[in-house]
Amino acid sequence: MKENWFEVIHEDKKSKARVGVLHTLHGDVFTPVFMPVGTQGTVKYLSNEELKAIGSQIILSNTYHLWLRPGENVIENAGGLQKFTNYNAPMLTDSGGFQVFSLASTRKINEEGVTFKNHLNGDLLFLSPEKSIQIQNKLGADIIMSFDECPAYPSEYDYLKNSVERTVRWAKRGKEVHQREDQALFGIVQGADKEELRKYSAEELVKIGFDGYSIGGTSVGEDKETMKKMVDYSVKYLPKNKPIYQMGIGSYDAIFEGVLRGVDMFDCVLPTRIARHGALMTSQGRINIRDKQYEYDLSPLDPECNCETCRNYTRSYLRHLYRVDEGLGKRLLSLHNLRFLLKLTEDMRKAILEDRFIEFKEEFFNKYNLNKINPKGF
RNA sequence: GGGGAGGUAGCGAAGAGGCUAAACGCGGUAGACUGUAAAUCUAUUCCUUUGGGUUCGGCAGUUCGAAUCUGCCCCUCCCCA
Numbered sequence: 001m002k003e004n005w006f007e008v009i010h011e012d013k014k015s016k017a018r019v020g021v022l023h024t025l026h027g028d029v030f031t032p033v034f035m036p037v038g039t040q041g042t043v044k045y046l047s048n049e050e051l052k053a054i055g056s057q058i059i060l061s062n063t064y065h066l067w068l069r070p071g072e073n074v075i076e077n078a079g080g081l082q083k084f085t086n087y088n089a090p091m092l093t094d095s096g097g098f099q100v101f102s103l104a105s106t107r108k109i110n111e112e113g114v115t116f117k118n119h120l121n122g123d124l125l126f127l128s129p130e131k132s133i134q135i136q137n138k139l140g141a142d143i144i145m146s147f148d149e150c151p152a153y154p155s156e157y158d159y160l161k162n163s164v165e166r167t168v169r170w171a172k173r174g175k176e177v178h179q180r181e182d183q184a185l186f187g188i189v190q191g192a193d194k195e196e197l198r199k200y201s202a203e204e205l206v207k208i209g210f211d212g213y214s215i216g217g218t219s220v221g222e223d224k225e226t227m228k229k230m231v232d233y234s235v236k237y238l239p240k241n242k243p244i245y246q247m248g249i250g251s252y253d254a255i256f257e258g259v260l261r262g263v264d265m266f267d268c269v270l271p272t273r274i275a276r277h278g279a280l281m282t283s284q285g286r287i288n289i290r291d292k293q294y295e296y297d298l299s300p301l302d303p304e305c306n307c308e309t310c311r312n313y314t315r316s317y318l319r320h321l322y323r324v325d326e327g328l329g330k331r332l333l334s335l336h337n338l339r340f341l342l343k344l345t346e347d348m349r350k351a352i353l354e355d356r357f358i359e360f361k362e363e364f365f366n367k368y369n370l371n372k373i374n375p376k377g378f
Numbered sequence: 379g380g381g382g383a384g385g386u387a388g389c390g391a392a393g394a395g396g397c398u399a400a401a402c403g404c405g406g407u408a409g410a411c412u413g414u415a416a417a418u419c420u421a422u423u424c425c426u427u428u429g430g431g432u433u434c435g436g437c438a439g440u441u442c443g444a445a446u447c448u449g450c451c452c453c454u455c456c457c458c459a
Contacts, residue, residue, distance in 0.1 A: 038414095039413095044417090098414090099414095106415090119415040218412090219412045248412055251412060268412050268414095269411090270411070273412085277419090288408080291408075292408095
């Protein structure tokens with residue numbers, strides 16, 4: 001990737017928040033950005049047209065899952081992920097590293113790579129840093145990830161140290177086989193809440209040299225203060241002229257904390273998953289549309305939202321769709337939750353450009369008062 | 379008219395003398411979910427002033443003790459006339 005593929009447009013005068021732009025072959029992405037997750041080459045229940053209509057700039061897909069089905073050759077044959085899915089806009093693939101964590105019960109890690117029991121039929125599969133990059137080269141996303149291990153939290157220090165060092169070696173091996181100049185390759189900083197490990201991880205990755213840097217290993221069960229430390233300990237040792245991506249973050253408060261600390265990119269299944277389960281992020285706090293109190297409620301899901309769902313449907317009807325388990329319900333609810341986060345990042349970019357990010361954060365928290373309604377802050 | 383099966387919580391359905399306010403499923407009411415093995419998982423669901431109260435079609439019995447055993451009655455379904 002060209003050295004200036006990422007440009008910082010404006011830095012907030014009172015925090016580390018910044019507005020930037022990623023130049024990719026499939027278009028520009030303005031940061032801070034929230035990236036919806038479409039693991040299997042689709043954001044569950046939503047079409048590309050709907051995603052674009054709510055302001056989605058870039059979406060994620062997953063190497064492990066696409067490798068299993070339909071297979072990277074099928075996607076390469078179609079001309080790459082963007083053509084295969086007809087999402088003619090920027091895309092990012094995760095390396096399969098997270099599956100090392102989430103499929104922990106069926107995997108074995110060694111220096112060479114990871115042996116998984118395929119979650120579909122139990123077949124033994126082997127994924128290595130080289131293999132992951134080679135698959136991602138074929139998938140052809142605009143941004144691809146190094147193959148890492150995301151250790152459980154908490155883990156023993158010795159285990160963490162070995163894991164972090166191995167993840168650095170894996171990153172180097174991945175970079176060595178990376179073929180495509182049109183794909184940005186990110187390294188992933190690990191090290192849990194240990195500053196010396198985060199420092200080591202970040203500095204070693206920077207020595208190798210990547211087009212951007214991810215912060216991995218957050219939101220794996222640690223408390224909020226610990227997550228802030230993890231971000232601080234990572235950003236501190238990363239270059240300012242490269243994008244920083246905090247992986248797996250989708251609660252509004254964690255996004256604020258990340259942006260405040262200099263993070264540019266976020267992705268998360270949270271908005272779509274909780275939507276499918278009836279939970280919605282609204283300007284009035286988090287609600288569960290299944291609840292009886294909405295049975296006769298003819299108001300929109302979120303009166304301050306302009307998404308298709310909020311413009312056209314009542315809570316009463318959305319509750320009905322949820323309860324009868326209709327796909328339209330899952331679609332409309334997913335659409336809204338994504339719009340909520342996309343709008344949030346749009347507003348963040350505006351606030352940063354006006355040097356009022358900290359004020360915006362306070363206004364947002366106060367206005368919506370979500371902490372009072374939902375202590376966990378989703 | 380003859381023969382057979384059965385009536386258990388909102389529904390379906392286990393249980394065949396004490397470990398049973400009664401398994402399990404559905405339905406109901408809530409909660410969770412953060413680089414998606416997730417249309418998933420968890421709690422709760424007779425009443426209650428949390429001490430207890432009232433239950434397994436009804437009534438009457440047997441028994442220290444009955445949803446479970448006995449008698450009579452009521453009701454459903456199936457087969458044959």
